[in-house]
Amino acid sequence: MTIELSPLDQAMLNGEHGAAAAIAMKILAAFSSAVGAPKLIDIAGAHIDGCLYHGQASLDFVERLIEGGGRVKVPTTLNVGSFDLIHPTLVKMPEREAHPARQLMKAHLELGCQPTFTCAPYQTRFRPRFGEQIAWGESNAIVFANSVIGARTNRYGDFIDLCCAMTGRAPAWGLHLSENRRGQVLFKLDRLEGEPSDAIFVGVGLVVGERSGDRIPVIEGLPRPRDEDQLKALGAAAATTGSVALFHAVGITPEAGTIDEAFGRRSPEETIAVSRADIDHALARLSSAPDGSPISAVSLGTPHFSYEEWMRFLPLLRSIAPVQGIPIYVNTGRATLKKLLDDGELEGTQAFNLVPVADTCTYVTSILERLDGIVMTNSGKWAHYAPGNIGVTVTFGDMEDCIRSAAVGQVVRGA
Amino acid sequence: MPEPDPERTVVERTGAFQLEGEAAGSALVLSQALSFWGGIDVHTGNIIDQSHPDLGANVAGRILVMPGGRGSSSSSSVLAEAIRKGTAPAGILIERPDPILAVGAIVADFLYGARMPLVVCDTSGIVSGDKVEIGIGRGRQPTIRILKR
Numbered sequence: 001m002t003i004e005l006s007p008l009d010q011a012m013l014n015g016e017h018g019a020a021a022a023i024a025m026k027i028l029a030a031f032s033s034a035v036g037a038p039k040l041i042d043i044a045g046a047h048i049d050g051c052l053y054h055g056q057a058s059l060d061f062v063e064r065l066i067e068g069g070g071r072v073k074v075p076t077t078l079n080v081g082s083f084d085l086i087h088p089t090l091v092k093m094p095e096r097e098a099h100p101a102r103q104l105m106k107a108h109l110e111l112g113c114q115p116t117f118t119c120a121p122y123q124t125r126f127r128p129r130f131g132e133q134i135a136w137g138e139s140n141a142i143v144f145a146n147s148v149i150g151a152r153t154n155r156y157g158d159f160i161d162l163c164c165a166m167t168g169r170a171p172a173w174g175l176h177l178s179e180n181r182r183g184q185v186l187f188k189l190d191r192l193e194g195e196p197s198d199a200i201f202v203g204v205g206l207v208v209g210e211r212s213g214d215r216i217p218v219i220e221g222l223p224r225p226r227d228e229d230q231l232k233a234l235g236a237a238a239a240t241t242g243s244v245a246l247f248h249a250v251g252i253t254p255e256a257g258t259i260d261e262a263f264g265r266r267s268p269e270e271t272i273a274v275s276r277a278d279i280d281h282a283l284a285r286l287s288s289a290p291d292g293s294p295i296s297a298v299s300l301g302t303p304h305f306s307y308e309e310w311m312r313f314l315p316l317l318r319s320i321a322p323v324q325g326i327p328i329y330v331n332t333g334r335a336t337l338k339k340l341l342d343d344g345e346l347e348g349t350q351a352f353n354l355v356p357v358a359d360t361c362t363y364v365t366s367i368l369e370r371l372d373g374i375v376m377t378n379s380g381k382w383a384h385y386a387p388g389n390i391g392v393t394v395t396f397g398d399m400e401d402c403i404r405s406a407a408v409g410q411v412v413r414g415a
Numbered sequence: 416m417p418e419p420d421p422e423r424t425v426v427e428r429t430g431a432f433q434l435e436g437e438a439a440g441s442a443l444v445l446s447q448a449l450s451f452w453g454g455i456d457v458h459t460g461n462i463i464d465q466s467h468p469d470l471g472a473n474v475a476g477r478i479l480v481m482p483g484g485r486g487s488s489s490s491s492s493v494l495a496e497a498i499r500k501g502t503a504p505a506g507i508l509i510e511r512p513d514p515i516l517a518v519g520a521i522v523a524d525f526l527y528g529a530r531m532p533l534v535v536c537d538t539s540g541i542v543s544g545d546k547v548e549i550g551i552g553r554g555r556q557p558t559i560r561i562l563k564r
Contacts, residue, residue, distance in 0.1 A: 027521055158519075
């Protein structure tokens, strides 16, 4: 199908805005045609998931854009890379792999991208607003932007997110358009007793992801979250077990004031009842080590820890005061880390074996000192991917259980 | 166009290009969608996804036939890298359009001039080992000729 280009699109395609813009527009037009988008729309920002090195093609593409004098046209944040540029000795990688990985991260900066290197750009000053059109990569960021903020993006990724940033345009299709944002499948949650734990939100996300297929889920009966980090955990889990790019939670997320609004006044295609047992079962599958097993590390902050999560974590760390020598890795954005350091918030935490990690994440690169033991995490996403990516055995628990387990050197839950 | 082998049944159909191009090769039919990221070894083209029923099969130079793409957008990079290294399929036939495979194919074409056609079409009746030819027909629509094994 042919797409309708605006005069500005056409000028970019013709090279009037430089060789790099022409390349980006050419690829964007080919892509739009491949997905059936009739035209392009303006975007307010982009988030690029191209900093993880997958081979020479990753670097070749960015370098071609640099040679063509490329510069992003909208504010553009960067996702994690394979390297912690703030703590370069943390990543144990042979130089022949480390070199192109670092190159790729730096090459994106030459295009004018912001050195955020975080999977949680919604925790930076580049957070989009309700209704804004954006082109974002990184599954957890996409689902957060669409669902929790009500900004509009499709599941963009490698190469194409950068083409959107270089042109300030995105194909008019999918979740950019109001008619495609209506809910399709209803998840009815059983009433949950007591204060909802972080794990409940992870568990709901796992179930919703598994059973939504390519439909947009609407969740009814979700307990009111303590903060947006619980919704972040839900979305990240749903985008891990499934390909969820947008969920609605009735009475909670901005496009779902009522169930009627969430479904755009239509009926659900399917209704799925979710019991407490379904949630517990999904969570249990994240853990392949029983209580009492010795642990070799704790990994928190997938997606990257927000400042608010640090403010809940640090008092717990200081009061439980683990001194068994079990490292507690916490992945976070460099801007968040800088604020913590500037405020002196991390003073004395080395004694508890806290290892802050910035710019990357412990499941995408070699950071963990030991891969032979069991690693405990509070992240559904980390628990799902780490065994395949870095070959560790994982067990899942709430943040407080993770710290307590580090203190006794073995898995303990629900103290 | 070569004469069809009289010993073989020939089936022809059309579809829609996600990336236009020509290719021919032996079909590799997957019963489940494959994610290229975490799914193939880019150095060899072997399927390495432990949970995939076709674990161990090799996609290099084949006409890969599957229901659709799956999983992470990093698959775009892995497909482009496989095309660069010559370990990618010669062409891909899928039932449902897939934006992630489309990006990988479009970018490899741009960077390396290596065109791996990506076609959305009815894949029923194709079995592994059939010879499949993807051509460009009237109105730049794909023509898919299937020579039964």
